[in-house]
Amino acid sequence: xxxxxxxxxxxxxxxxxxxxxxxxxxxxxxxxxxxxxxxxxxxxxxxxxxxxxxxxxxxxxxxxxxxxxxx
Numbered sequence: 450x451x452x453x454x455x456x457x458x459x460x461x462x463x464x465x466x467x468x469x470x471x472x473x474x475x476x477x478x479x480x481x482x483x484x485x486x487x488x489x490x491x492x493x494x495x496x497x498x499x500x501x502x503x504x505x506x507x508x509x510x511x512x513x514x515x516x517x518x519x520x
Contacts, residue, residue: 456509459502466499 450458473492480488 452509452512456506459506459509463499463502463506466495466502470495470499 470492473488473495476488477485477492
């Protein structure tokens with residue numbers, strides 16, 4: 450697997466996690482109490498994971514660009 454392919458995999462995971470967040474967001478208006486707390490916690494976890502995937506994808510995409518700057 451190349452670095453570009455790995456970057457695309459991280460980008461796919463980013464999209465999957467974003468779609469999960471979008472699917473759960475309407476439930477914020479339905480849930481209450483402990484269920485709402487757990488839902489918010491789950492959404493925050495997915496959000497953090499998505500951010501990490503996005504950041505990793507961007508770092509991998511720019512990997513060769515940074516290498517070229519050192520020459």
